[in-house]
Structure formats: C-alpha cells, structure tokens
Amino acid sequence: MTTSTETLGVESLPAAFAALGDDTRWELLQRLGTAPASATTLAADRPISRQAVARHLEVLREAGLVETEIHGREVRYRAIGSRLSALARDLDLLAQGWERRLRTIKAAAEG
Amino acid sequence: MTTSTETLGVESLPAAFAALGDDTRWELLQRLGTAPASATTLAADRPISRQAVARHLEVLREAGLVETEIHGREVRYRAIGSRLSALARDLDLLAQGWERRLRTIKAAAEG
DNA sequence: TTGACGTGCAATGCAATGGTTGCACCAGTG
DNA sequence: CACTGGTGCAACCATTGCATTGCACGTCAA
Numbered sequence: 001m002t003t004s005t006e007t008l009g010v011e012s013l014p015a016a017f018a019a020l021g022d023d024t025r026w027e028l029l030q031r032l033g034t035a036p037a038s039a040t041t042l043a044a045d046r047p048i049s050r051q052a053v054a055r056h057l058e059v060l061r062e063a064g065l066v067e068t069e070i071h072g073r074e075v076r077y078r079a080i081g082s083r084l085s086a087l088a089r090d091l092d093l094l095a096q097g098w099e100r101r102l103r104t105i106k107a108a109a110e111g
Numbered sequence: 112m113t114t115s116t117e118t119l120g121v122e123s124l125p126a127a128f129a130a131l132g133d134d135t136r137w138e139l140l141q142r143l144g145t146a147p148a149s150a151t152t153l154a155a156d157r158p159i160s161r162q163a164v165a166r167h168l169e170v171l172r173e174a175g176l177v178e179t180e181i182h183g184r185e186v187r188y189r190a191i192g193s194r195l196s197a198l199a200r201d202l203d204l205l206a207q208g209w210e211r212r213l214r215t216i217k218a219a220a221e222g
Numbered sequence: 223t224t225g226a227c228g229t230g231c232a233a234t235g236c237a238a239t240g241g242t243t244g245c246a247c248c249a250g251t252g
Numbered sequence: 253c254a255c256t257g258g259t260g261c262a263a264c265c266a267t268t269g270c271a272t273t274g275c276a277c278g279t280c281a282a
Contacts, residue, residue, distance in 0.1 A: 013131075013137065014131065014132055014133065014134050014136075014137040015132075017128045017129075017131040017132035017137075018128075018129075018132030018133070019132070020124075020125065020128040020132070021125055021126075021128035021129030021130070021131070021132040022125065022129070022239090022240085023125050024240085025125075026124065026125040026128070030205075033205065033208065033209035033212065033213070034209075034212065035212070035213070035216055036213070036216070038258075038259095039258080039259080040257080040258055040259085048240085048241070048242090049241075049242065049243085050258085050259085051241085051242080051243085051259095051260085051261095052240070052241055052242080054259075054260080055239095055240075055241090056240085072249075072250070072258095073248075073249045073250060073257075073258055073259080074257090074258055074259085075258080075259075078213055079209050079213065081206040081207065081208075081209040081210030081213065082206070082210065083206075084202050084203075084205060084206035084209070085202075085203055085206040085207070085210075087202055088199040088200070088202035088203035088206060089199070089203075091195050091196075091198055091199035091202065092195075092196055092199035092200075092203075094141075094144065094195060095192040095193070095194075095195035095196040095199060096192065096196070097144065097192075098144035098145075098190050098192040098195070099192030099193065099196075101144065101145065101146070102144070102146070102147070102189055102190065102192065105146055105147070133269090133270085135270085149228075149229095150228085150229080151227085151228055151229085159270090159271070159272090160271070160272065160273085161228085161229085162229095162230085162231095162271085162272080162273085163270070163271050163272075165229075165230080166269095166270080166271085167270090183228095183279080183280070184227075184228055184229080184278070184279045184280060185227090185228055185229085186228085186229075
C-alpha cells in the first residue's frame with residue numbers, strides 16, 4: 001500500500017473524480033500544488049467565503065487528494081501528488097484495456 | 112491534435128472529471144469499454160429509465176469520452192480510450208510537478 | 223400500410239451541492 | 253488578562269443534477 005505502483009481500486013475512482021469535478025475545487029487543488037496554505041489564506045484572494053473554501057478542502061481531503069498539517073493555530077493543506085499519480089495510472093490501464101478490446105470488435109465488424 | 116501524445120488542456124479537465132464523477136456514468140462507461148451499445152440496450156439491464164441513461168450518455172459524449180455510431184435506427188455508443196489516456200497523461204504531468212515543488216518546500220521548511 | 227421499436231423532447235419532482243451568514247471556541251500575542 | 257485571528261459548527265437559501273413519465277416522430281419489418 002506504500003509502493004509507487006499502487007492503484008486506487010476501480011470502486012473509488014468515481015468518488016475521486018467527483019471531488020475533482022468542481023471548478024473551484026480544481027482551482028484550489030492546483031493552488032495547493034504550488035504551496036501549502038490554510039483555508040483563510042486561500043479564501044483571501046477568492047470571491048467566496050472562508051467556510052465555502054473549507055468545505056471544498058474537506059471534500060478533497062476525504063477523497064485523499066489533500067492532507068492537513070497543523071501549524072500553530074492554523075491548518076495548512078497540501079496536495080498529495082502521489083494520489084493523483086495513482087489515479088492517472090488507473091485511468092491509463094483502463095483506457096488501454098478498452099482500446100484493445102474495442103479495436104478487436106471494430107475490426108471484426110468491418111471485416 | 113490527432114497524435115497519441117496530445118493533452119486535453121487544463122481548462123477542460125474539471126469538465127471531464129465532472130462527467131466521470133457519477134457512479135452510474137462510470138458504470139456505463141466501463142460497460143461501453145467492453146463493447147458498443149445503445150441507450151435502450153444499456154437501460155435494459157439497469158434499474159433506471161432509458162431516458163436517464165440517454166442523458167448520461169449525452170454527458171459523456173459532450174465530455175468527449177464516448178462517440179456515437181449510427182446503426183440503422185439505433186445509436187450505438189462506444190468508449191474512446193484515447194481520451195482517457197490523454198486525461199491520465201495530463202494528471203500524471205500535474206502530479207509530478209506538484210510532487211517536485213512541494214518536496215522542495217517541505218525540505219526547506221524542515222531544514 | 224400497419225405495427226413495433228428506438229429516439230428525442232418537455233414538464234416535473236426530489237435530493238444533493240455550493241454558497242451565505244452568524245456564533246462559539248480555542249490558541250497565540252499584546 | 254484581554255484581544256485578535258483562524259477554525260468549526262449550524263441554519264438556511266438558491267441552484268444544479270438525476271430521475272421520472274408522457275408524448276411525438278422516424279425507421280425498419282411483416
């Protein structure tokens with residue numbers, strides 16, 4: 001479970017995608033990929049409230065895409081790159097399987 | 112735009128994820144990765160109506176994840192593996208960048 | 223041509239989601 | 253201690269999204 005070749009498991013993929021499928025959340029995640037930050041900090045240069053940001057961060061955390069780090073009285077969030085890598089790996093594996101199978105079917109249909 | 116190394120562009124990623132972030136849609140997509148099928152066929156062995164399935168398929172089509180193929184009076188949908196591959200590639204690139212940057216920051220903070 | 227099947231479109235109901243504000247609480251700092 | 257700043261929790265509202273049913277249209281087969 002700690003190797004770099006681990007996968008998320010097909011069951012959890014939709015959940016992860018649901019977390020990534022919101023513009024604000026995606027923007028926040030990208031921002032956290034730059035450097036860790038707190039909900040208050042993130043909300044500062046954004047048109048939405050601190051609570052709204054915190055809610056998004058919680059969703060990302062539940063999806064395993066972000067981790068928290070206590071720093072005094074503030075909670076800093078950081079993106080977990082390895083999770084995204086695992087996601088990418090799973091996707092690619094699926095895609096390859098489909099491509100192969102469907103190519104076979106298509107060839108059979110045309111032949 | 113037709114090579115196997117193309118990417119989707121960061122802007123369209125959340126949209127694609129939103130399409131993938133629904134359980135029913137994900138299940139349908141996996142089913143289409145097995146073999147092409149029509150909305151009616153797909154709805155047959157599923158607890159939801161044909162119209163609901165059709166709506167999901169439309170979402171997937173708009174996200175560029177499936178393509179249609181007219182066969183007589185029926186519309187068959189097939190999964191587009193290359194799209195998923197492109198998505199995987201984009202994700203992996205982002206993840207790598209984050210991992211590298213955040214590692215640097217973390218090292219600086221601990222040192 | 224008639225009947226049956228596959229689609230598409232529209233109106234509707236209900237649940238989930240994303241946003242807000244207000245308040246209470248804890249942890250550092252003067 | 254008093255104050256300030258960052259969190260967390262709760263109530264509430266508006267919008268979106270998923271599913272439904274009903275109907276109309278086109279197309280293939282008997």
